[in-house]
Every structure is written in structure tokens, then in C-alpha cells.
Amino acid sequence: MLPPEGTAMGRTLAEKVWDDHVVRRAEGEPDLLFIDLHLIHEVTSPQAFEGLRAAGRPVRRTDLTIATEDHNTPTLDIDKPIADPVSRNQIETLRKNCAEFGVRLHSLGDREQGVVHVVGPQLGLTQPGTTVVCGDSHTSTHGAFGALAFGIGTSQVEHVLATQTLPMAPFRTMAVTVEGELPEGVTAKDLILAVIAQIGTGGGQGYVIEYRGSAIEKLSMEARMTICNMSIEAGARAGMIAPDATTFAYLEGRDHAPQGEDWDAAVAYWKTLRTDEDAAFDHEVVIDAAALSPFVTWGTNPGQGAPLSAAVPDPASFADDSERQAAEKALDYMGLTAGTPLREVAVDTVFVGSCTNGRIEDLRAAAEVIKGRKVADGVRMLVVPGSARVGLQAVDEGLDQVFTAAGAEWRHAGCSMCLGMNPDQLAPGERSASTSNRNFEGRQGKGGRTHLVSPRVAAATAVVGTLASPADLARSDSTAPTTEV
Amino acid sequence: MEAFTTHTGRAVPLRRSNVDTDQIIPAHWLKKITRNGFEDGLFEAWRKDPEFVLNRPERQGASVLVAGPDFGTGSSREHAAWALQNYGFKAVISSRYADIFRGNSLKNGLLTVVLPQPVVERLWEITEADPTAEITVDLVNRRVTAGDGEKAVDEPFELDDNTRWRLLEGLDDISLSLRNETDIAAFEARRPAFKPVTQAL
Numbered sequence: 001m002l003p004p005e006g007t008a009m010g011r012t013l014a015e016k017v018w019d020d021h022v023v024r025r026a027e028g029e030p031d032l033l034f035i036d037l038h039l040i041h042e043v044t045s046p047q048a049f050e051g052l053r054a055a056g057r058p059v060r061r062t063d064l065t066i067a068t069e070d071h072n073t074p075t076l077d078i079d080k081p082i083a084d085p086v087s088r089n090q091i092e093t094l095r096k097n098c099a100e101f102g103v104r105l106h107s108l109g110d111r112e113q114g115v116v117h118v119v120g121p122q123l124g125l126t127q128p129g130t131t132v133v134c135g136d137s138h139t140s141t142h143g144a145f146g147a148l149a150f151g152i153g154t155s156q157v158e159h160v161l162a163t164q165t166l167p168m169a170p171f172r173t174m175a176v177t178v179e180g181e182l183p184e185g186v187t188a189k190d191l192i193l194a195v196i197a198q199i200g201t202g203g204g205q206g207y208v209i210e211y212r213g214s215a216i217e218k219l220s221m222e223a224r225m226t227i228c229n230m231s232i233e234a235g236a237r238a239g240m241i242a243p244d245a246t247t248f249a250y251l252e253g254r255d256h257a258p259q260g261e262d263w264d265a266a267v268a269y270w271k272t273l274r275t276d277e278d279a280a281f282d283h284e285v286v287i288d289a290a291a292l293s294p295f296v297t298w299g300t301n302p303g304q305g306a307p308l309s310a311a312v313p314d315p316a317s318f319a320d321d322s323e324r325q326a327a328e329k330a331l332d333y334m335g336l337t338a339g340t341p342l343r344e345v346a347v348d349t350v351f352v353g354s355c356t357n358g359r360i361e362d363l364r365a366a367a368e369v370i371k372g373r374k375v376a377d378g379v380r381m382l383v384v385p386g387s388a389r390v391g392l393q394a395v396d397e398g399l400d401q402v403f404t405a406a407g408a409e410w411r412h413a414g415c416s417m418c419l420g421m422n423p424d425q426l427a428p429g430e431r432s433a434s435t436s437n438r439n440f441e442g443r444q445g446k447g448g449r450t451h452l453v454s455p456r457v458a459a460a461t462a463v464v465g466t467l468a469s470p471a472d473l474a475r476s477d478s479t480a481p482t483t484e485v
Numbered sequence: 486m487e488a489f490t491t492h493t494g495r496a497v498p499l500r501r502s503n504v505d506t507d508q509i510i511p512a513h514w515l516k517k518i519t520r521n522g523f524e525d526g527l528f529e530a531w532r533k534d535p536e537f538v539l540n541r542p543e544r545q546g547a548s549v550l551v552a553g554p555d556f557g558t559g560s561s562r563e564h565a566a567w568a569l570q571n572y573g574f575k576a577v578i579s580s581r582y583a584d585i586f587r588g589n590s591l592k593n594g595l596l597t598v599v600l601p602q603p604v605v606e607r608l609w610e611i612t613e614a615d616p617t618a619e620i621t622v623d624l625v626n627r628r629v630t631a632g633d634g635e636k637a638v639d640e641p642f643e644l645d646d647n648t649r650w651r652l653l654e655g656l657d658d659i660s661l662s663l664r665n666e667t668d669i670a671a672f673e674a675r676r677p678a679f680k681p682v683t684q685a686l
Contacts (some may be wrong), residue, residue: 023669037681258681438505442507
């Protein structure tokens with residue numbers, strides 16, 4: 001229904017959160033937005049603190065800032081000094097900066113240490129209707145709570161430290177509506193990989209995406225975080241999901257969640273954070289959940305993906321010149337031949353972890369698949385909790401035992417093999433099935449080849465040795481007696 | 486920030502799409518804590534190949550990068566903009582950039598110009614045919630010119646007035662925002678009590 005004459009059109013969730021944070025709006029200038037939560041880590045902050053020091057500026061709101069160590073940190077021997085002197089220097093620089101400027105820091109060994117995008121939500125700091133920034137592109141993760149969360153560069157990190165604001169260019173809005181039921185065994189990771197393959201790595205450029213529809217509403221917070229996390233892989237500025245009872249239940253009782261009257265006031269506000277029925281999106285994409293299946297990437301950008309049941313595509317099948325050339329380069333780098341069934345691609349390493357899939361539910365999903373089975377000969381499997389607290393919870397649940405019994409390595413929390421900044425790396429030519437977010441050339445180590453997968457596919461792949469889904473295991477289990485004859 | 490008005494220089498044609506920031510500067514370079522010294526890490530993996538365009542003798546000293554679509558995707562690392570600048574690039578031309586990379590570049594005075602892909606193709610043709618051909622990126626008039634004769638490029642580009650003004654003047658964003666101290670303080674005063682804080686005040 002159209003709004004009565006004289007009233008404004010309805011607003012989207014993203015527009016509501018944006019409007020509630022405008023400090024200053026002036027013709028010909030970008031809006032100046034207030035930032036509710038600033039997350040810091042060691043890699044993108046040293047030059048920002050140095051800038052503050054040079055200008056003699058303090059951190060304006062230490063009470064809205066929190067830091068952790070994640071990208072450089074080793075996942076073994078965390079009680080020993082970091083072996084790489086350059087990594088150690090960067091970590092020590094963060095510690096000095098946080099001490100000097102009064103920023104709360106969770107260091108290696110602390111139970112709240114971990115991947116910055118796992119730490120914020122588990123502390124209850126990431127809340128609906130907040131603006132969240134971090135010098136890390138996967139800040140989009142926090143949009144799962146109905147927060148407007150952007151990855152920023154180091155100049156912007158310094159800007160937020162100094163002013164608690166950011167001048168932000170206007171955005172466009174996109175709805176990705178997913179209706180229906182996800183088939184058994186198909187997860188949030190499969191869904192977001194399929195979305196990125198459909199809209200492309202530049203398809204979200206300039207947009208804030210809102211994921212909505214019945215299939216999204218049924219997802220847990222962990223699954224919603226996986227989806228919003230990879231919005232950046234579609235080029236989007238942010239991804240969001242409207243807060244609902246699932247969100248409130250996740251937050252209630254967490255360390256930094258509001259309490260008492262504040263909780264009631266917060267929930268009353270959070271309930272207003274839904275896209276109005278008469279609001280218009282600039283672009284809409286509709287996905288049929290029932291049509292999805294386990295999805296994996298074959299190339300060197302996250303848009304180069306296909307259902308696990310498909311084969312490596314023929315570059316000649318791409319109509320667009322630059323896509324065809326990109327596919328040719330990707331197959332060459334990945335050492336793949338067009339037409340090879342993806343299920344026949346053998347891997348050396350399986351990585352379960354990262355800000356995409358390093359939360360407790362992800363570890364449970366992988367454990368469920370691998371329980372009672374063995375990692376295939378010649379395959380190395382690393383399981384890395386997203387935070388120390390997730391790791392402790394997994395140990396409480398006995399998941400670490402499930403993984404080690406299967407022959408996998410159980411590690412301490414950190415970014416680990418998602419990116420080549422710490423000792424966990426692929427060797428040149430090695431191939432991985434990885435629950436992380438980027439399959440770029442060399443991302444997991446120089447010359448390494450990455451296939452992005454869900455935790456369930458990762459675990460099944462570890463058992464089979466080639467890209468596989470849990471359904472393949474069930475088939476091989478039931479045929480096992482026959483093949484033994 | 487260094488001001489940008491107009492720049493003329495030779496080009497590096499980079500016929501690749503989806504050049505992510507992991508390619509521009511690999512992660513192991515990100516352990517440095519300075520804003521300079523990243524030039525040797527620029528396109529590090531591809532530079533191992535002597536035939537890679539950046540290694541060609543005729544491209545030495547070039548200062549305008551002409552890249553394929555979706556340049557700068559992936560990681561938010563500002564080191565990508567620093568690496569391009571440290572190497573000597575003053576401007577990048579592409580038909581589409583990742584948002585964060587573009588924002589980072591413009592905050593450092595590395596002008597990222599958007600031109601339609603057919604124009605990028607013409608710039609590739611001009612600068613591949615003649616490595617000494619220069620490209621002029623004129624921010625004052627918001628135009629890119631290159632080559633002469635029938636194939637010459639003389640195209641306008643868009644950049645919002647506010648960003649253009651900050652670049653032309655080489656202005657510091659933080660100082661500009663701090664001019665709005667009254668507005669920031671007023672916003673902080675009306676921020677609801679239920680909003681999260683990381684530590685007690």
C-alpha cells in the first residue's frame with residue numbers, strides 16, 4: 001500500500017540505523033556518523049595510533065573501543081614468545097598502544113582473545129541498531145544482529161579513534177530474499193557462496209545488503225553471522241539481518257548486554273528495527289532455498305563457485321570476456337582441468353575455523369560429520385576455534401576429543417590458516433578445503449590453492465580425501481560391506 | 486594528505502579483473518608498522534615472472550595504473566594503497582573498484598578514477614602500442630586524456646565535489662570532523678543509556 005500523501009516513504013533497516021547515527025548532515029557533504037563500537041586488532045591499527053601520537057590526539061572514547069590479537073598469533077605454543085620477530089613486534093606494538101591510550105585489550109592467553117569478529121558478539125557488545133567498525137573487511141559479520149557494520153582502512157581507524165565518527169558516503173540498498181526450506185545438510189555457507197556466485201564479486205558494490213525471507217528467519221545467530229560475514233565477498237559495503245527473537249535470546253545475559261530496565265528499553269527499540277512494508281530497495285534478488293545444495297569454489301575469487309555435484313567449468317562457457325580470462329587464469333593457478341567433477345578434486349589440507357566458520361555451531365557441525373571416522377591418509381586437518389572461549393566451550397562438549405580421535409589437529413584460537421600471516425600456511429601447490437572466506441591466489445600461503453566450503457563439507461572432505469559432502473559418507477558407509485567383499 | 490591537482494605520466498596496462506588486495510600486497514607484508522616501505526611487496530607474486538608487465542623495462546617509472554574491473558576487492562588493508570603509492574603510482578584507472586579500497590586510496594591522495602570499460606580498453610590499446618604514451622589525469626577539470634589522432638582518449642570522469650575538494654586541497658579528514666565538536670558532543674549526550682560500552686567510564 002502506498003503511504004498517504006504527505007508522509008515519507010517507509011525506510012529499510014539499514015536506513016533506520018544510519019539515520020539514528022547522523023551527527024551532522026549538510027548539503028554537499030557526506031553524513032557524519034557516530035560509531036557505537038570500534039574493534040581493534042594488531043594489523044591495521046599501528047599506523048593509526050602513530051598518527052594520533054604525531055598529532056597529539058587522545059582516543060576520544062576508550063569506552064567504545066576494544067582490542068584483541070588475532071591475525072599474527074600462532075595457534076600452537078601460545079605460552080612461548082612469538083617466534084617470528086616481525087609478528088612479535090606488531091603484537092607488542094598493539095600492547096604498548098593499548099596501554100598508552102587506555103584501550104581494553106584481550107591478549108593471547110586471555111579467555112576473551114580470538115578473532116575480532118567472534119569476540120564482539122560473544123561479549124554481547126555487538127547489538128542491534130548499533131554502528132560497528134573495524135579495520136577489517138569482515139566487520140560485515142556483525143550485521144547479523146541488525147547492526148550497521150563496516151570494514152574500514154587504517155586512516156579511518158585513526159579517524160574513529162580521534163573523533164568516534166566517520167564521514168560516510170551514501171549507500172544503496174539491496175534485498176536478498178531467501179524463501180523456503182534449506183534442504184537437509186545445506187548450510188548458511190552454501191547459501192552465501194551461491195549468492196556470491198549469482199551476483200558476482202562486484203554485484204554488491206555500493207550496497208548494503210539486507211538478507212530476509214523465511215529461510216533467513218529460521219537461521220541461528222551463528223549461521224546469520226556466516227552469511228553477513230561474506231557480504232564483502234560480493235563487494236557489498238555491509239550485510240544485515242533484522243533482529244528478532246533469535247537475536248534477543250542470543251544476547252540476553254551476555255557480559256555487555258543491557259540489563260533490567262535497560263534491557264526492556266533496548267528490546268523495545270530493537271523491535272522497531274525492521275524494514276517498513278512500504279520501504280523500497282534499490283535492487284532485489286530472490287533465492288529459492290529448496291533449490292540449493294552443498295556449494296564449493298573452484299577458482300580464485302569467491303564468486304567462482306559451483307554446486308559440489310558440478311564439474312570444473314570450461315572457461316569457454318563464459319560469455320563475458322573478462323570472466324572468461326579470469327576463469328582461464330584461475331584454472332591455471334588452481335591446477336584444474338575443465339570438466340573434472342568437483343568430487344574428484346583431492347585435497348592436502350582441511351581447515352575448519354575463521355571469522356566465517358569458527359564459532360561453536362560450526363565446530364559442532366564438523367564434529368558431527370567426522371565423529372567415529374578418520375581423516376584420510378595424507379590429509380592434514382586443522383580445527384581452530386574462533387576464540388579462546390569457543391575453544392573452551394568445545395572442550396566442555398568433548399568436541400576436541402572427536403577431532404583428535406579422527407586424526408585432526410586441535411589448535412588455539414586465532415585467524416590461523418585463513419590468511420598467510422601466522423605459521424599456519426599452505427605450502428606452494430598445496431590444496432585445501434577451507435571454511436574461511438577467501439580463495440585468492442596465495443591467500444593461505446604462497447602458491448596455495450583454496451576451495452571454500454562449509455564446515456560439514458570440510459569434515460566430509462577430510463574423511464574422503466576429495467571434495468565431498470556428508471551425504472557421500474553415508475553412501476560409502478552403506479556400501480562399505482559390499483566393497484570389502 | 487598530499488594534494489592532487491593534475492598528473493601526467495606513463496602507464497602500466499594491467500589486463501586483469503578482480504585484482505584483490507592480497508595480490509596488490511600479500512599478507513606477510515602487513516606485519517610492518519609503518520606507512521612506507523611497501524614498494525617491493527607490490528604485486529609480489531606476479532613480479533616473480535619477468536614477463537609481468539610491471540617488470541618490463543619500458544614500464545619503469547610509469548605512474549598511472551590502468552586496471553581491469555573490480556580492482557582492490559577483498560581485504561580492507563590500506564597497505565594496498567600505500568604500496569601503490571610507495572612504488573610511484575599517482576593514479577589508478579578502472580571501470581569498477583571495491584568500496585573500501587577506493588575510500589582508502591582517496592584518503593591518501595591516490596586518485597582512483599572510474600571510466601567505462603570501453604574507455605579502459607582504449608587506454609590499454611594506446612599504452613600497449615606505445616609504452617611512452619602518457620596519460621593525463623586532470624582532477625581540476627575531471628578529465629582523462631591520452632594519445633592523439635583518431636584513437637585519442639579525452640573523457641570526463643565523475644568524482645563528488647566534496648572528495649574532489651579534499652584532494653585538491655590535500656585536507657586532513659580528522660581536522661575537518663573535529664570542527665564539528667559541538668555536534669559530536671550533543672550526539673554523545675543524547676545517546677541512550679542501554680547502548681553498549683566496553684569499559685566503565
